[in-house]
Amino acid sequence: MxxxxxxxxxxxxxxxxxxxxxxxxxxxxxxxxxxxxxxxxxxxxxxxxxxxxxxxxxxxxxxxxxxxxxxxxxxxxxxxxxxxxxxxxxSRMSFLRAATPLHLFVVTLRCEHSCPYCQVSRQSKDRVRYDMDQATASKALDIALSAPAQLIKIEFQGGEPLLNFELIQWIVLTAKERSVPLGKQLQFVIATNLALLDDEVLDFCGEHDVLFSTSLDGPRELHNKNRPRRGQNSYELAVAGIARIKERLGPDRVGALMTTTEASLDSVEEIVDEYLKQGLEGIFLRPLSPYGFAIKTKQFHKYDAQEWLQFWKRGLRYILDVNRSGRHFPEFYSALMLRRMLSDEPIGYVDLRSPAGIGLGALVYNYDGTVFASDEARMLAEMGDRSFELGNVNEHSYRDLVLSDTLVSAVAESLTQTAPQCSTCVFEPHCGADPVYHHATQGDLLGIKPLSEFCERQKGVLTHLFELLEHCPEDAAILRRWAS
Ligand code: SF4
Known part of the structure; x- marks a missing residue:
């Protein structure tokens, strides 16, 4: 031996x-x-x-x-x-190499709707005072085109941006001209309620490859209740606009976003059915954000994170059944989370990354030339809180804005990788820092996570998706398709 x-x-x-x-x-x-x-x-x-x-x-x-x-x-x-x-x-963090791909131009604050949960402070009069002018747009464009990202996405916001369509046309044409020597690729999107869509807009957008993003909250009664305008026909105008864009420009030229109000909570199946009826490619079951009119009209406090999670889970169950019957129809929030859970792709979604997407993911040029770190930061400013104002297009360069003390400290102070609770949280790689949200709700850039509804929603969504992936093989097969 x-x-x-x-x-x-x-x-x-x-x-x-x-x-x-x-x-x-x-x-x-x-x-x-x-x-x-x-x-x-x-x-x-x-x-x-x-x-x-x-x-x-x-x-x-x-x-x-x-x-x-x-x-x-x-x-x-x-x-x-x-x-x-x-x-x-x-690979997951490689979004940092392509800084600031998204640039939002608030071409006007005017709007002909008066939605009670609107996240911006609409102005209906005074065209000169609340519209962006060409000189401001030109400087904002120079800043946008000097961002390091190779693909620059320009999104037109309002108010209702089609009220200043002349400026949109000028920005699109000028951006195309100025991007050639820089070798940048461009994408354009108009975020509009479609009430003012006409042939001139369609022709221009068709010719210049401009996409549309609109709002559709659900069936007629719900949508019109959420989105009042003179004539009570917001729904009719939105669905007619979606149909016209699809017919004239193609089925993939328009997407829609819904906002969950208290009135939506019991109607998730009807809301999904409405999206299916309009031939939309999926749905994003979004909670309300705590900014602008949503706060002033107290809409934000009408349901909590748990009520939203119940709404989202019921909606997801219904959507999975739709997919099982053979129609590919993702819930976009889940799809986003699933891509993070099942792949190492960098994440483009600016609200769910750490370091935070403010400034490094997106910049917002307000109608008057003020630059904000995100759209939510602009909404906060409209409420009187200018904590995330980075500068002005007349005085500052891209470098000044992203290296401003305001932005650097907001990003540094909100890192989830080092934050109490987040740094030991199993969901941290799939979550994000949202300093504007936590500042708005808790007066703290980092946020006290056990008291944060953002955190509660993230944990609820990620746990539910994990359970489905692990224990429901049929659902898991559909969810894996959404992730790819
Ligand atoms: S789920 Fe909550 S604790 Fe976990 S990383 Fe996200 S915010 Fe932080």
Missing amino acids: AGFASPDAFSPETSALQLLPIRFERLGADRFLVGNLVGDMAEMTAGELDRLCTLDLTPGDGLYERAFEKLFVASVGQRAQQQLLALRLR
């Missing part, structure tokens, strides 16, 4: 493993959600989590293999797992 070592000599020692950064969250009495640095997650019992943390793992016991697969552990002396994590983290 002298030539053979005992079988024990061939078993790896537990100390040959090292634990990589993990986070966990309790899902139930004996159920934990465990996640790694890039958001891969696995469900474990308390016993399994204990064994993982004490590295009590043996090849062939199942947990050892899962821990390696999910990058929870590595072999001592081997750097492959850490290198893979670093590579994947770099």
